[in-house]
Amino acid sequence: MKCPYCNHEETEVLETRDSEDLAVTRRRRSCAKCEKRFTTYERIESVPLTVIKKDDRRESFDREKLKRGIVRSSGKTTVKAEDVDRIVDEVERELIGGDTTEISSKKIGELVARRLKKLDKVAYIRFASVFRQFVDVEDFEREVKKLL
Numbered sequence: 001m002k003c004p005y006c007n008h009e010e011t012e013v014l015e016t017r018d019s020e021d022l023a024v025t026r027r028r029r030s031c032a033k034c035e036k037r038f039t040t041y042e043r044i045e046s047v048p049l050t051v052i053k054k055d056d057r058r059e060s061f062d063r064e065k066l067k068r069g070i071v072r073s074s075g076k077t078t079v080k081a082e083d084v085d086r087i088v089d090e091v092e093r094e095l096i097g098g099d100t101t102e103i104s105s106k107k108i109g110e111l112v113a114r115r116l117k118k119l120d121k122v123a124y125i126r127f128a129s130v131f132r133q134f135v136d137v138e139d140f141e142r143e144v145k146k147l148l
Helices: 064-071 082-098 105-119 121-131 138-147
Strands: 011-018 022-032 037-043 050-054 058-060 102-104
Touching: 037 138, 050 105, 058 064, 064 082, 064 105, 064 121, 105 121, 121 138
Parallel strands: 050 102
Antiparallel strands: 011 022, 022 037, 050 058
């Protein structure tokens, strides 16, 4: 591992921690030359996932894009940053463990919506309004009645 400060190739691992789900390994390192410390994160590289959009376009699965959508829908609610990260991790893990590497955006939306519904009803309604493309108040009303 190269030092990000001086590009020296000799570094020492000071501490290693795995995430709860063992998907990510965090390592604290120290450069043998400049002695500065830095953190690296290791994630298993998997087969790239392709998202099939509603108009049949295809694009690469983007964790950060999914996370931004969840953050937008959960603003000013009880949903914490850790909850958002957990949802993204769970959804990505489920997609990677699936039968195919091509996933419809509808399926991804359903996976997120199911988790938000259990966590926070307001965040769920906000997410569902975009995901299911609500066009009028009646769409909101129908969804709220399902929650009650």
